[in-house]
Amino acid sequence: MKGKLLTLFALLLPSTSALAGQCEDNFTKTGNPLKGTEYSTTLTVPGLGVPSAIAQMHNIALEDGMNIIDENAESGAMLLEVSPNVAHRGLQVYFTAAPGGLTKMLLKTRRGSLANADSIKTSMCKMLYQLKPGKAPATKSVGAKPITISAIKLGDQVGQTVKDNAGLIDARFKGKTYRISGYFAGSEPSSRGMEVFYDMTPSLLPGYVQSESTKLFYTRIMCVMAKDQRGHALSLREGDKIDLTGTFAEYQSNTRTAVISDCRPSK
Template sequence: MKALPLLAALALCPTVALAGACENNFTSQGDPRNGAEYRTSTVVEGVGVGSALAQLRVIAQGNKYKYLNETGDARSGTLTMEYPRALGYEAFPVAFTATARDGGAELSVHTRTSRGTNFKDAESRAHLCGLLAQVKSGARGDALAASVRKAEGAGTSQVVQIAPRKLSDEIEKQIRNSLRGPGASPQIINERYKGRRYRIDGQLYTKETDTYGPRPNSHGRQVTFDIVKKGGLIRAAEVGVVAHTHTQIVCELARGQEGYADRLESGDYMTLTGTFRIYEGGQFILTGCRPD
């Protein structure tokens, strides 16, 4: 991975990562021309999980990464960022994990690059270890982390408004890219979209009760958006194909929405806001969905 310019403010702080540990722990697997998998880790003394992840967020953003999501608690957490696309390859997620250890935190990073990146092991090791090495302990690191949380915390719950067909096409493009190369899988969708919130305006295609029982935050009522293009012969040609070849956009309705679901009929317009839960079986599933 090519080392992008590092954030100057952090470069001025003293490094407390254990020297050499990150480089020694670095592993790579696969041919980078097809997309390779990289892992490494190190221990930083005197830093907490929350502080480490907040610092890594601003460090990565200083290297032109895009924020995707963050999960976890005071003992362990994972921050997922997206390495920027460039000529010849697509953007890909990079997961940073912090786990509490006596007197500090273990920091690890894992990624599977896109096909065509063709990074050398030496530059990938230098880049990833360079990011981890910038995490600082003490008051200065905590102050930086606090400022990041205050400035950017509100953005993590931002709601994206999008049409169902546009979202389906977006997912399909990423699925095609992720399936290139050995070892790749649609799991990249779950990593990239975890926790994202969407407001989707469209028409009902089907509705059903989940035969496996209610999901968390749901009573099992599911609705699927119509993603077929409208209009005479175009629609007639697509109806038999799109439903089986495109990602379906599914909403699991929140508790208390049974009456709303019962009133819906095929073709009815609906605007629903929900949180991405999982991609599986060709379905992009949102949960806790509520109408406007």
């Protein structure tokens, strides 16, 4: 997502908030890379209520492409996550709000991880300075802008999440819209509609067939086509290149399948 915070290491523009300076002054770093490092800061926003702080941070986090793992407006606590990528397995960020407008943000890195403290400080403060006094805004849902990805990469991301903690599946994927490219491996009719399966083990060698043991270890991607797309599904043949857009609905652990709903050919 261009122009948005995808990791807490991104360099961002300085805040123009009237509270500028407080967040930076309160920033602390403790620990070390061998045992893990904690980065934290606080910001007091006069007139900011706890429910409003949580609702605002909910929207700020989604705008910055972060995952909301857990939130509680009554206790004033949130667990956010910078989406996993090739550089890290997902960074968890704790945000709390207390009566009187006191807010706190904490990031813990894993043992052996290296991070740029200045970039983390800048990113944390950029988020906190967006908090304003007043009533709680309506919370936004996961954006509908499609995430372009290959079926194999999406399968790898889901599979890695299952290894890390399957409980994170919904927070990381559910409700997000994906534009998925890959190759057609087959389809089946169901009460939900035509189910289209991506080939998760395409081979560059003509005629080469993956062994059954290899197929046991990958996550399948299956698209449930929209009701008016039955004809499109039936027109496909094995090996056809497909590019479909739909919404992540669920992960079926018994078949290791990620189900994408309401799929249509991408425009």
